[in-house]
Amino acid sequence: MRKIAYVFGALAAAGAGTYLVVYLYRWQWQRAMICGVLLLVVEVMLLGLVTLGRLNRIEERLRDTDRRQRELDARQEDVLTRLREPAVTREETRFRWLDDSADRAYVFVPVLMVAGVVLSGLAWVVQKVASATARPAERRLAGRLAVLAAPAPAAPGDLDDLPELGAGASRGRTARVTTVAVFSVALLAALVVGLADLTQTRAGEANEHEATSVLVQIDLREPDVSSDGKALAAHQIWESCRHSTAAPLRNASLGDLGNGMYAGVVRPALTDHDVMRLRGCLEDATLDRAHLTVVGVSDVESGDDSR
Incomplete structure (x- = not known):
């Protein structure tokens, strides 16, 4: 279950991060902020899952330690x-013949002493015979075990030529970590520089046309809104986006074409960068229950917008 949560969180974070970059490129700041908040929430969730997993493992280890203790x-x-059993219990395991009466005569102790002397003599004879016949066998056994003996200690100067244990693996691991770190930093720097270049405010090449025509369509969640209400909402969104371009839109009128369609004429003509910024602002408007869609953008010559 935890692995599924990790996979789901990673996919959600990747999607939120991707759309964050896309919306920043499109100059749609409200959607970008929503994706940023979602990305932050997913990261906090993943951090919480990792922390919870670590705490569960620590708790399991403590439980195992308590159980072993x-x-x-x-x-x-x-x-x-x-160890604390009564001495009476241990006395029950002694020899029974010691409990018998002392009137009876036993020969157990003398026989045992004589048998000990005889066995000692036999052991001495066996030892002498074995020591006389085991010398060739010991030499042969020593010859077989010589290949397993440790080498003679080397001089202090001979140890300098030996390679260090784990030195090659350590260098390889360091090289891999360094390569991955450099690649990650370079990728992050390229992403930041590219995104900054795409979203910065700058004056583009001048547009040689007279004006730019923007065709938009407004959609409201309430279907019973009158045409005056639609026109008011469209003008509010249009006016709120007049400051989104690098060049101020002083001569920018919005005309009603009917059926929720409106046409805006901007003078002077907008550059490609300003068109992208104006489109992003119009489609990312924060007016409640209203959404504006840019149907088309085109440059017009002098006199074309009067028709």
């Missing part, structure tokens, strides 16, 4: 209980 305490108590 309880088992050890139980074994210690068992051993201590056995």
